[in-house]
Amino acid sequence: MGRSVKRSPEMLDVARLALEGKHSDLRLYLAKLVRKARKEDPEYAAQLEGLLKAQPSRSNGVLRRNQQQEPSLSVKEEPSLLREVSVSADQDLLMDQALEGQLQQILLERRCSEKLEEKGLKPTSSVIFQGPPGVGKSMSASWLARELALPLYVLDLTAVMSSLLGKSGSNLRSVLDFARSHPCVLFLDEIDAIAKRRSDESDVGELKRLVNILLQEIEDWPHKGLLIAATNHPELVDPALWRRFDMDVTFTLPSDDNVRKAITEFLGSDAHEFSHVLDFLVDSQRGESYSNIKRTINKLRKHKHIDPEGFESAVVNYLIPDAEGLSRQERISFAVKLVREFSFPKQRAAKLLGVSRDTIRKKIAEIQS
Numbered sequence: 001m002g003r004s005v006k007r008s009p010e011m012l013d014v015a016r017l018a019l020e021g022k023h024s025d026l027r028l029y030l031a032k033l034v035r036k037a038r039k040e041d042p043e044y045a046a047q048l049e050g051l052l053k054a055q056p057s058r059s060n061g062v063l064r065r066n067q068q069q070e071p072s073l074s075v076k077e078e079p080s081l082l083r084e085v086s087v088s089a090d091q092d093l094l095m096d097q098a099l100e101g102q103l104q105q106i107l108l109e110r111r112c113s114e115k116l117e118e119k120g121l122k123p124t125s126s127v128i129f130q131g132p133p134g135v136g137k138s139m140s141a142s143w144l145a146r147e148l149a150l151p152l153y154v155l156d157l158t159a160v161m162s163s164l165l166g167k168s169g170s171n172l173r174s175v176l177d178f179a180r181s182h183p184c185v186l187f188l189d190e191i192d193a194i195a196k197r198r199s200d201e202s203d204v205g206e207l208k209r210l211v212n213i214l215l216q217e218i219e220d221w222p223h224k225g226l227l228i229a230a231t232n233h234p235e236l237v238d239p240a241l242w243r244r245f246d247m248d249v250t251f252t253l254p255s256d257d258n259v260r261k262a263i264t265e266f267l268g269s270d271a272h273e274f275s276h277v278l279d280f281l282v283d284s285q286r287g288e289s290y291s292n293i294k295r296t297i298n299k300l301r302k303h304k305h306i307d308p309e310g311f312e313s314a315v316v317n318y319l320i321p322d323a324e325g326l327s328r329q330e331r332i333s334f335a336v337k338l339v340r341e342f343s344f345p346k347q348r349a350a351k352l353l354g355v356s357r358d359t360i361r362k363k364i365a366e367i368q369s
Helices: 002-006 010-019 023-038 042-054 097-111 113-118 137-148 157-161 168-180 192-196 201-219 256-284 290-306 311-319 328-342 346-353 357-368
Strands: 082-085 126-130 152-156 185-189 226-231 247-250
Touching: 010 023, 023 042, 023 168, 082 168, 097 113, 097 137, 097 247, 126 137, 137 152, 137 185, 137 226, 152 157, 152 168, 157 168, 157 185, 157 192, 168 201, 192 201, 201 226, 256 290, 256 311, 256 328, 290 311, 311 346, 328 346, 328 357, 346 357
Parallel strands: 126 226, 126 247, 152 185, 185 226
Antiparallel strands: 082 152
16 A cells, blocks of 8 residues: 555655645645555554644645635635634633533543553543534634644534535545644534435435544544534434534523623723623623624624713613613613612613603602502
């Protein structure tokens, strides 16, 4: 096998890519040769893989979406599949205790990898994140990459599904070969994209090939790197695929405490400007995802700076879109809630809801009596 790999056309392809300066394409092709040699000539495959690991990629990303020059092998006609994502140096995660414990377990196993290997054990190398959109799955992948001091690559499986029929499998394998060739965190976003369409008879053959590729790769993913898959629809993921992951991490909507922390963090330098409506914001954002909370807070911050005089009215109108359509009794009840639960001054609550201050005072007295 060692001799056959060196012969034409492989050697010609390697020479051509090297001379043309197509570094990323050359690494992809060499990774393909590693896989080809792995079964029949493991020693040769290990040597070639060692060269790839010893020489990190010089490019800022592999198969980036904004790549100007078309790669000449494996993904010549398809959209880019793999992109490198910059990792924030000061990113903190908002997570509950159970989630933090699971993520810290991954880091702890890496720090104790030698001790585990002495007992025939390996640190976690593959993880599947499940949970609704906007709850921190992508941010957690980025955080783990930072903590592990590894580059982060993202593979969007919906892009794989849009590849030309018959080439999705080879494209996916080429990208996975690259990710295996040097330590990194590989994030497979929307892994359920494959499972969602398994009932589509026209694509079932291609889908089976993609699932089989993932089954093979996940089970034997090198523990020097980390493979993370994410799904918003865990019920759609093939059970055979699910069982291959070393760890299953569940993300949920933020608790009340984390809603408050998220709002405070997203307010940034404007936190003091919103202190008098903070409890109201927390109440209004209960049950929302982190991404939705951030979107709301950013909109309110912009309004605060653009129109400070009408800001409080905007808070009520934005967080309660149908406030003007409320009945008089509903407006009174809401004004009382602002005063009693969120410490709004009676005069301000009366103005925002269009009711008299005396009415609010009487209603509160009735409740307290």
